[in-house]
Amino acid sequence: MNRFLDRPLQYKIVSICVFANVIIFVVNIFLLLGINSMSTEMEMVYQDNRHLNRLTNALSSVQDSMTEYLRSKTSDSLKTYYSSAQRFSNLTEELDDRVTDLSFGRMERNIKYMSQNYLNEVSLTIEAKRGRNVEKYRAYYDNATELYSYISEYITSLNLELFVSNSEHYSELTKMFRTYEFISFIVITIVMGGNIIIITNLVSTIILPLRKLVDSANEVAEGNFDTELLEISYNDEIGIVTKAFNKMVISIKQYIERLRMSIEKERHMQERELMMESHLKDARLKYLQAQINPHFLFNTLNAGAQLAMMEGADKTYEYVQTVADFFRYNVKGKTTEVTIGEEVTLVDNYIRILNVRFSGDIGYEKQVDKRLLGASMPNMVLQPIVENAVNHGIREMGDKGKITLKVYREDDNICISIGDNGKGISRENIEKILSGNWERKKDQNDNNGIGMDNVISRLRLFTENDNAVEIKSEGENKGCEVIIRLPFEEKEE
């Protein structure tokens, strides 16, 4: 069956038609054979009677020719006698001499033997006549004639008997023929019904995959790409189309997936950019709020610096210049990203300002891998951290306070470490700071307004890594270290 169903569509349809036709053909042939055999039987019905009639004719011609010969003794009549005797003898030979329980069978047998006797008697008559034995041939003639009458009578009776039996037979046959007609009609009807059922079933089996394909195609057309993949039932044309359809559905699905991914990615990127910008803006705003009018300040500071130079106070000039540079950094209107080098310079400036303010109390140590200074990072990051370290770590330590800035490479990361040897931070506070739960004291005015939480969240956004910032503290009075890890990108080297 499977092998059949795997054949091409055309082959299958033709096969089904051929099958149905062959069945009908075979049935018809057999019905025709039946009709043929019955009609043959009907033709044969009166055959026995015909044979008997021939026998009667032959018998009377023997008798007639003998009589004729006895009467006129012509050679013609003798010739006729011989030929008719031969014919009669041949016909009697055909008779059946078996004894059966059918009366006409036995009559046939008796006729056969009587005919032989009769022929014997007739030939004796002819012999006697030729030998001119008048007395004998008369006696023989009488015998023969008597036998002739018996045989004729016998044949007539047999004919009648056969006619009766044959008529019965004939009517029986006619009845049977009617029955046969009826049965044939029923057979043909059943065969036709069966054919219809089989063709319907086969065709529906063949069409079923096609119908499924149509359903599935409709579903896909309505936008449902998650339909079950169609099973390839047979390797016919429908199977091939189904296979192609499946492939198409799969590749459409894959394409849609890829498209979705890239959209997602782009959206994410945009989101990050926006966040960064907003945070920076936030930082700047706060800074500007703190320095009400930086331009005025710069100008003031520049005026101060020029005054110091004219007076020859180099140190004052330098200090004022540094302060100006520090504040200019924030007002420059830079983009969100700067190089590490710029940040480091800002820290340098800041420390220098502080040292002037606090008369060189803060020790500042710098270990920087210059190769990494070109790498980019978010701006306004290092200075707030250093400011934090100074304000909360080492302010009260006088000239013992020390800030360490390190830029180094660790595996695939650029590490920026800002350490101090101040009070340190407790573990709970570290947790609070990293999770953004730290509560700022409101009266704290001596910073430039950018909190650790802002710094940390900007770093996390930039690196897309929640562990971008690490705060280490060995405990009370053992100092603190803030480590920033930035991803190292080859091209920036």
Added chain:
Amino acid sequence: MNTENTPRSNNKRKLNNKESFVMITTVIFVIVTIFLIAVSFSVSLKGFKRKDEAHEFDRYYVMITDNYKSDFWKSVYRGAYAAAKEDNIYVDLLGENFSKNYKTKELMKIATASKVDGIILYADETKEMTELINEAVEEGIPVVTLYGDNTRSNRLSYIGVGGYTMGREYAKQINNIIREKKTENSAEGEKNEQDKGIEVTVLVNSDARYAGENIQNIIIAAMQEGIEEENADGSEVSISIKTVDNTNDFSAEESIRDIFHMEQVPDVIVCLNETNTMCAYQAVVDFNQVGKVNILGCYASEPIINAIDVGVVYATLAIDTDQLGEKCIKALSDYYESGNTSQYDSADVSLINKSNVAEYMKKEDAQNE
């Protein structure tokens, strides 16, 4: 791969179910078609009993009688037929199938010319019959005479009934009638004293007169002997013989009716065959002589038995016809097996009268069923 495969294989199974369903329907349909073809074909070829299918017999005997239509001969034929069939022999009652009615002698000629294997013949003692029997025997056909013999011929055997026994049985019945009459007369007084003698008429077939050894003569002789023994003086009984002309089909009836036209109607009529019994019975009824004329019949056909039952026929002698037929077949078979057989055999005879007729009827009914 696996997760993908399971639903697919499920589907496949569903599809396979459909396929196998289609296949099974197709196969069933083809089988049904073949079956239908076979049925219709078998109808078309349903057997007609042709000669080829008919049973074939080893030997073929014919039985020749004077009247194949008579109950007596039919019943004998039935016995013979049944016995023959057991030995795979067929017996024909010759003459049945002819449109013309042939005489016994003609049938004999036909049988001889037909080269049958054996002839059972109701013969008579005519010379012509003797010649015909001899002719048949010359042709190698054994001839058994039945009921009527032809002693001078070369017939193989004669199967008849014991004529003497029959005669004595008739005599016994006549004596019974005489005794009954006597007691009747004495009861009625001496009124009819001069009318004491009893007339007995025996109906004899005309063709029996040719020869002295005919069974009828034996019966009559034995009957006379029996009556004389009982009535030593013989004055009371007078036996007369009435010849019934049976040369043509209707003459017997005429001859019997003649008796009743005579002045002296006999008291007892003895009939020696079925036809005569029937005619006598009808005549007694027609001439209103029931009770006055006693009929002693021969053979127990249904009307005769019924006549005994109603008292019209005094008694009848029933010949065991089955046995008669059977013995004929046995004689012929013996001849084929051993080349010889006994010259004479007889069938049993039993008396049926008012006392045992009911029993006989019951037995017949049982047999018929």
